[in-house]
Amino acid sequence: MGGQQVTSLSGTKPRVGVVGLGAMGMGTATALLERGFEVTGCDVSEKARAGFEQAGGRTVSEPAELAATSDVVLLVVVNAGQVEEVLFGESGIVGGLKPGSLVIQCATVAPAVARDFAERLGQAGLEMLDAPISGGAAKARAGQLSVMASGSTQAFGLAEPILDGMAATVYRLGDAPGVGSSMKLINQLLAGVHIAVAAEAMAMAIRMGLPAEVVYEVITHSAGNSWMFENRVPHILKGDYTPLSAVDIFVKDLNIVHDTGRELAMPTPVAASALQQFTAAKAAGFGKEDDSAVIKVYERLAGITLPAAANDSGEELA
Known part of the structure; x- marks a missing residue:
């Protein structure tokens, strides 16, 4: 399926949580903050949290803490194990997100793993967009990433304003998680x-x-x-x-x-x-x-x- 760019939506900006304030996550969180989003950052590193606070963002040390104040959560972590822990671990976000909330999964994982995460989130009443990112730290900071995304129409609708704020190009690759990965x-x-x-x-x-x-x-x-x-x-x-x-x-x-x-x-x-x-x-x-x-x-x-x-x-x- 050929990729097509997603256009932005107007309307109230959703509250955004960003889990993972490394080079890509920090840049993305800061870019969204500068575009007028209410952003809460989460990272195990106190130094990373302090850096985002200096940029004007709010931070928490545990994923569960940002669930109640986020409509959309971006996962910009390293691997599938970290995604698993953030979503379903002891301090995971799944139990704290209100039904219908969206998880934008940006980590590089195997396609089968992305499908599994989406299925389990769906059972909890949550949407997931399979949306790996590319472009490096500089483009993340500029809000100019490339996003390779797949998911339901509902997931794309919820994600659209955030994608517009963090990416130069969003490829809509399919209606099922796994294609983006x-x-x-x-x-x-x-x-x-x-x-x-x-x-x-x-x-x-x-x-x-x-x-x-x-x-x-x-x-x-x-x-x-x-x-x-x-x-x-x-x-x-x-x-x-x-x-x-x-x-x-x-x-x-x-x-x-x-x-x-x-x-x-x-x-x-x-x-x-x-x-x-x-x-x-x-x-x-x-x-x-x-x-x-x-x-x-x-x-x-x-x-x-x-x-x-x-x-x-x-x-x-x-």
């Missing part, structure tokens, strides 16, 4: 492969003695470029592996690709190779670093020297 799976397959191969290309270039900055300049103006090459290689050039999207994320997401391929009897050899590279980076201790740190596998295997981080004066750090 299927599309995100394809996006993550490509994203993970592109990051892994960008790291491989840069490692080979460095091994051959090519100046890394020159390689970046040439490739970003040539046919070999990709969005991920252009976005991630600057992290490598700066020696800055501050996690905007961690290695661990792609270990998880490419494992979802692998498992889904196995269920479909569909070989995914290129994605499997990328998964092994991210797994190697995780095993080497780089799981919490930016996903561009997958290049550090080559630093150990091929003996290359990667660009070092610089301090505020521009001097390289040892």
Whole structure:
């Protein structure tokens, strides 16, 4: 089914709860706050909560606390286990949301898992939009994300004003949960492969003695470029592996690709190779670093020297 953009609705803005104030969740919550929504943020991190409070938002430490004051809850957490806990755990939101409320599920999960969550929420009288997001922290903060969404007409109707406030493009992919997560799976397959191969290309270039900055300049103006090459290689050039999207994320997401391929009897050899590279980076201790740190596998295997981080004066750090 081809995607179509969802247009905005006029009317009273619903009260929004955002669970997960990481890079994407914080940006989305702040963008919605700036667009006039009443937003309550929730995160286990006191630092994350303080950051959103400084932006003018209200925060709570437990998901159940925001249920009673939210008409729509966005889940911008890491994985299916966290979604399960937020929805149905001891301090979950399901018991506190009024019937007919909406959950917008933005985490990357397997399509079958998304369908299961939607079914269980439906049994509790709640709507769910399967709505994985893409675009990175900067676009989240600008309210310019891409959303791959599927769900009932009722779910889309409830979600529309929020989607209009957080996204540049919303693809309406179907009337049943699971389709949005299927599309995100394809996006993550490509994203993970592109990051892994960008790291491989840069490692080979460095091994051959090519100046890394020159390689970046040439490739970003040539046919070999990709969005991920252009976005991630600057992290490598700066020696800055501050996690905007961690290695661990792609270990998880490419494992979802692998498992889904196995269920479909569909070989995914290129994605499997990328998964092994991210797994190697995780095993080497780089799981919490930016996903561009997958290049550090080559630093150990091929003996290359990667660009070092610089301090505020521009001097390289040892």
